Amino acid sequence: MSEQQPVAGEGVTARLAAFVTDTRLDQIPAVTQHAAKRALVDVVGVALGAAEEPAVRIAREVARALGGAPQATLWGTAERTSLIHAARVAGIMAHVLDYDDTHLPTILHPSAPVAAAALPVAEWRRASGAELLTAFVVGFEVAARVALSVCPAHYDAGWHVTGTAGVFGAAAAAARLLGLDARHTAWALGAAAAQAAGLREMFGSMCKSLHAGKAAENGVLAALLAREGFTAPAEPLAGRRGFGAVLSTRFDPAALTAALGERWEVHRNAFKPYACGVVTHPAIDAARQLRAQGYEAAALARLELHVHPLVLELCGKRAPQTGLEGKFSVYHCAAVGFLDDAAGPAQFTDAVVRRPDVVALRERVTATAEPALAEDQARLVAHLVDGRPVEIFVPHASGTLENPLSDEALAAKFRAVTAPVLGAERAGALLGRLWRLEAEPDAAALAALLAA
Amino acid sequence: MSEQQPVAGEGVTARLAAFVTDTRLDQIPAVTQHAAKRALVDVVGVALGAAEEPAVRIAREVARALGGAPQATLWGTAERTSLIHAARVAGIMAHVLDYDDTHLPTILHPSAPVAAAALPVAEWRRASGAELLTAFVVGFEVAARVALSVCPAHYDAGWHVTGTAGVFGAAAAAARLLGLDARHTAWALGAAAAQAAGLREMFGSMCKSLHAGKAAENGVLAALLAREGFTAPAEPLAGRRGFGAVLSTRFDPAALTAALGERWEVHRNAFKPYACGVVTHPAIDAARQLRAQGYEAAALARLELHVHPLVLELCGKRAPQTGLEGKFSVYHCAAVGFLDDAAGPAQFTDAVVRRPDVVALRERVTATAEPALAEDQARLVAHLVDGRPVEIFVPHASGTLENPLSDEALAAKFRAVTAPVLGAERAGALLGRLWRLEAEPDAAALAALLAA
Numbered sequence: 001m002s003e004q005q006p007v008a009g010e011g012v013t014a015r016l017a018a019f020v021t022d023t024r025l026d027q028i029p030a031v032t033q034h035a036a037k038r039a040l041v042d043v044v045g046v047a048l049g050a051a052e053e054p055a056v057r058i059a060r061e062v063a064r065a066l067g068g069a070p071q072a073t074l075w076g077t078a079e080r081t082s083l084i085h086a087a088r089v090a091g092i093m094a095h096v097l098d099y100d101d102t103h104l105p106t107i108l109h110p111s112a113p114v115a116a117a118a119l120p121v122a123e124w125r126r127a128s129g130a131e132l133l134t135a136f137v138v139g140f141e142v143a144a145r146v147a148l149s150v151c152p153a154h155y156d157a158g159w160h161v162t163g164t165a166g167v168f169g170a171a172a173a174a175a176r177l178l179g180l181d182a183r184h185t186a187w188a189l190g191a192a193a194a195q196a197a198g199l200r201e202m203f204g205s206m207c208k209s210l211h212a213g214k215a216a217e218n219g220v221l222a223a224l225l226a227r228e229g230f231t232a233p234a235e236p237l238a239g240r241r242g243f244g245a246v247l248s249t250r251f252d253p254a255a256l257t258a259a260l261g262e263r264w265e266v267h268r269n270a271f272k273p274y275a276c277g278v279v280t281h282p283a284i285d286a287a288r289q290l291r292a293q294g295y296e297a298a299a300l301a302r303l304e305l306h307v308h309p310l311v312l313e314l315c316g317k318r319a320p321q322t323g324l325e326g327k328f329s330v331y332h333c334a335a336v337g338f339l340d341d342a343a344g345p346a347q348f349t350d351a352v353v354r355r356p357d358v359v360a361l362r363e364r365v366t367a368t369a370e371p372a373l374a375e376d377q378a379r380l381v382a383h384l385v386d387g388r389p390v391e392i393f394v395p396h397a398s399g400t401l402e403n404p405l406s407d408e409a410l411a412a413k414f415r416a417v418t419a420p421v422l423g424a425e426r427a428g429a430l431l432g433r434l435w436r437l438e439a440e441p442d443a444a445a446l447a448a449l450l451a452a
Numbered sequence: 453m454s455e456q457q458p459v460a461g462e463g464v465t466a467r468l469a470a471f472v473t474d475t476r477l478d479q480i481p482a483v484t485q486h487a488a489k490r491a492l493v494d495v496v497g498v499a500l501g502a503a504e505e506p507a508v509r510i511a512r513e514v515a516r517a518l519g520g521a522p523q524a525t526l527w528g529t530a531e532r533t534s535l536i537h538a539a540r541v542a543g544i545m546a547h548v549l550d551y552d553d554t555h556l557p558t559i560l561h562p563s564a565p566v567a568a569a570a571l572p573v574a575e576w577r578r579a580s581g582a583e584l585l586t587a588f589v590v591g592f593e594v595a596a597r598v599a600l601s602v603c604p605a606h607y608d609a610g611w612h613v614t615g616t617a618g619v620f621g622a623a624a625a626a627a628r629l630l631g632l633d634a635r636h637t638a639w640a641l642g643a644a645a646a647q648a649a650g651l652r653e654m655f656g657s658m659c660k661s662l663h664a665g666k667a668a669e670n671g672v673l674a675a676l677l678a679r680e681g682f683t684a685p686a687e688p689l690a691g692r693r694g695f696g697a698v699l700s701t702r703f704d705p706a707a708l709t710a711a712l713g714e715r716w717e718v719h720r721n722a723f724k725p726y727a728c729g730v731v732t733h734p735a736i737d738a739a740r741q742l743r744a745q746g747y748e749a750a751a752l753a754r755l756e757l758h759v760h761p762l763v764l765e766l767c768g769k770r771a772p773q774t775g776l777e778g779k780f781s782v783y784h785c786a787a788v789g790f791l792d793d794a795a796g797p798a799q800f801t802d803a804v805v806r807r808p809d810v811v812a813l814r815e816r817v818t819a820t821a822e823p824a825l826a827e828d829q830a831r832l833v834a835h836l837v838d839g840r841p842v843e844i845f846v847p848h849a850s851g852t853l854e855n856p857l858s859d860e861a862l863a864a865k866f867r868a869v870t871a872p873v874l875g876a877e878r879a880g881a882l883l884g885r886l887w888r889l890e891a892e893p894d895a896a897a898l899a900a901l902l903a904a
Contacts (some may be wrong), residue, residue, distance in 0.1 A: 016781070022567070054681070055682060055683075058677060058681055058682045059682070060678040061680055062673070062676045062677055062679075062680060065521070065676070066520055066521060066523075066533055066534040066535060066536055066676075067519065067520045067521030067523075068518055068519045068520050068534070069517070069518060069519030071466035073519075081465060082518040082519055082520070083518060084518055157698055158692070158693035158694075158697060158698035159698060163646070188463055189661055190654070190657065191659055191662060193651060193653070193659075194615070194649065194650065194651060194654050194659040194662050194663060194666070195649050195662075195666055196649055196651075197646065197648055197649040198645050198646065199645060199646060199648075199688070199694060199695065199698055199700075200688070200692055200693040200698075201645070201685050201688055201691040201692070201693040201694040201695075202645075202646050202684065202685055202688070203685075203693075204685060205642065205680070205683045205684050205685045205686070206682045206683045206684070207642055207643055207645075207646040207683070207684045207688075208645050210643060210677070210682070211646060213646055214646070214670075218666075221514070221688075224514045224517070224518075225511070225514055225658075225662070228510040228513055228514060229506070229510055230507060230510045230511070230658045230659070231507075231657045231658045231659070232654065232657045232658070232659045233653050233654055233655075233656065233657045233659070235653070236651070236653055236654070236659075239653040240610070240653070241651055241652040241653040241655075242610075242653040243651065243653075245610060245649055246610035246611060246653075247653075316534060348521075363559070
């Protein structure tokens with residue numbers, strides 16, 4: 001068919017490609033670089049913390065059986081494998097705990113696919129930390145821009161945007177680290193579009209994290225193919241039968257390039273303080289604040305939670321029996337928040353869900369939907385055994401843009417999840433190197449710290 | 453969100469999985485087995501004929517650099533590589549010439565992704581020819597059923613169904629050859645859904661064939677993951693946010709299972725006699741029939757073609773300058789059909805497009821759109837230099853279901869494309885073994901013939 005109509009958004013892929021190739025680290029504001037390092041600290045920590053998850057063990061087994069050149073570290077092991085296996089496994093690791101960051105405007109989890117592609121390629125190329133940081137920033141930006149151009153219609157329709165948009169960010173980061181020019185980078189974005197996949201139906205199964213792993217892997221493959229001259233169409237994003245038109249009923253090509261290189265999406269990124277459904281987080285904050293006031297469990301007759309209606313819809317499990325069910329129980333979340341002053345992976349094991357003190361307190365928690373509250377708000381009325389009420393209001397849950405996790409809190413999360421895998425000393429060393437990433441001379445030396 | 457509504461099509465994935473695991477070769481009618489062997493002969497030949505295509509050379513280079521265990525033959529070379537590299541490269545090979553088969557109801561090219569997954573896995577497992585044939589039949593059927601369940605809306609929306617549905621067929625064939633039970637096969641189909649991708653925007657670039665390669669690769673990966681217990685949702689196809697609902701506005705779950713195991717989609721598969729746009733095929737038939745009547749080029753004053761209007765829209769290039777442009781020129785197609793009695797890859801090189809006798813005859817061809825003609829029809833009026841007209845009418849082009857290629861014609865196509873790569877003797881041996889596939893004791897021995 002002759003298709004001569006002008007296409008809205010023509011040239012956007014070329015502009016994105018030029019952004020990927022041309023952005024220099026000194027053009028990225030210091031605060032933006034810092035925001036990107038926060039994302040890297042968070043995602044590397046969360047990934048290492050997942051090293052022994054069943055989905056990860058399986059992905060690693062399959063990679064071992066397939067074999068590959070020893071190009072990059074298989075995170076959390078002493079082994080090395082090919083770039084695509086390393087990227088796939090790292091992407092699964094980064095996302096499987098549902099503990100990684102969120103680009104709030106789109107619900108994209110950008111760092112899992114982008115970091116899982118960038119770190120192995122940087123390791124293989126022995127890129128400097130500055131190059132790795134630059135590649136991560138541009139990859140993050142591309143993933144977020146692609147997500148913005150198709151969301152919310154795209155996510156609402158059933159796409160898991162971490163897979164579909166993530167592959168573009170992974171391809172961009174890999175292309176940058178491979179030193180591709182703009183033409184070849186555009187081809188890499190094209191090959192990314194050819195591989196873009198991910199369905200929300202996968203939620204609740206291991207295939208959810210496969211999306212992040214495949215996005216990372218396919219982005220690396222796209223860049224490797226493009227480097228050798230594997231061609232793609234001129235407008236994989238904005239073409240008539242391109243990504244935007246086919247995967248969204250409301251594709252906005254302007255979102256891909258508006259203020260590109262001036263506004264940085266990494267500033268709209270949020271980090272999870274707790275390893276459970278994000279809507280439970282204000283309730284956990286409230287429980288921890290109650291504990292901070294010095295009360296003990298024995299003093300509490302009843303904890304009366306008032307929460308946004310979505311909390312009960314998504315996380316209303318009264319009597320969870322497994323760790324996974326605990327993540328969807330605001331009652332369990334509040335109980336461990338009070339008792340352990342934490343709600344990390346350690347609070348969502350089968351054992352903790354059945355721990356007598358947890359069960360006892362959980363049974364004294366009630367939750368009422370209150371439409372006047374925002375999603376990031378909660379009100380807790382603690383009825384003490386002596387009859388007094390203590391009231392706590394959380395206006396913005398920790399981890400939101402209004403109440404962001406401090407660097408110290410991110411570091412504590414990093415140490416908590418990585419120490420069991422790396423040991424405390426190495427975990428601390430890795431953390432220090434990530435905070436000073438721009439000064440790192442050799443990404444391969446950094447990656448060596450990801451081995452266990 | 454609570455999602456308790458019953459889902460139309462619930463259970464279809466489990467039924468497909470049971471079909472994949474339970475179908476025995478003796479339940480597949482002999483004519484169906486033969487139709488499947490025709491598809492294998494065609495796709496293996498077409499793939500080997502593409503061994504030196506630029507897209508294939510690049511894909512091979514990238515696979516070499518990534519490395520892998522020597523599990524399967526890298527077709528057309530003396531090398532072995534891992535299953536996923538072998539499948540990816542084979543899938544690209546099978547589709548890059550646009551010369552592979554077509555499931556007519558959906559425009560799916562089923563054999564490329566399914567064979568490119570099945571043969572490497574069969575080789576690795578040292579499956580028997582009978583097992584390989586069974587896996588190919590069920591994989592073909594699954595790919596075609598998935599395509600039927602979402603087409604034509606799916607294809608019309610811009611999806612390249614060979615990528616999106618192909619991955620299910622590849623996963624099914626691989627799961628069968630790996631001996632997965634129904635539960636694990638269903639997980640493989642789920643992981644296939646998580647990776648389903650492919651956009652028609654890629655047409656005209658190397659990324660078109662990447663769709664077939666990735667479908668094969670991802671299908672194999674899906675089965676390998678599932679084998680180790682990597683979980684997927686119960687209804688990846690028919691779930692609320694599953695493949696059907698998200699990738700089609702008219703998902704028909706009944707198409708997945710209606711008369712499954714009784715009606716076989718491989719009988720609706722067509723083979724291309726010519727390596728060019730399918731709409732030019734009736735004109736080529738007419739030119740070859742004119743030649744068969746004993747006329748020589750010097751006797752022809754003018755060739756007046758009457759064709760379906762789509763021919764001029766899709767393949768109306770008057771003066772092609774490259775081999776690729778020649779594929780989209782009905783004038784060139786008719787000229788080489790008459791002069792060479794063929795329109796294989798050899799007739800679509802840059803050199804042949806510029807050959808003086810071809811150019812001279814091409815310039816004497818006219819083509820008129822005639823809405824009364826069907827797409828598979830053409831009328832040719834040859835005006836001889838002595839003034840006489842000779843008229844030829846083609847009611848159904850060769851390669852259609854009404855005028856299928858004979859086994860002999862498929863064999864001739866196979867020999868023509870494979871002899872330059874394998875040599876005539878080995879090509880003949882491979883062909884003979886494929887025709888007797890059910891008697892082959894060891895797929896690895898067969899695969900050794902795919903090495904060059």
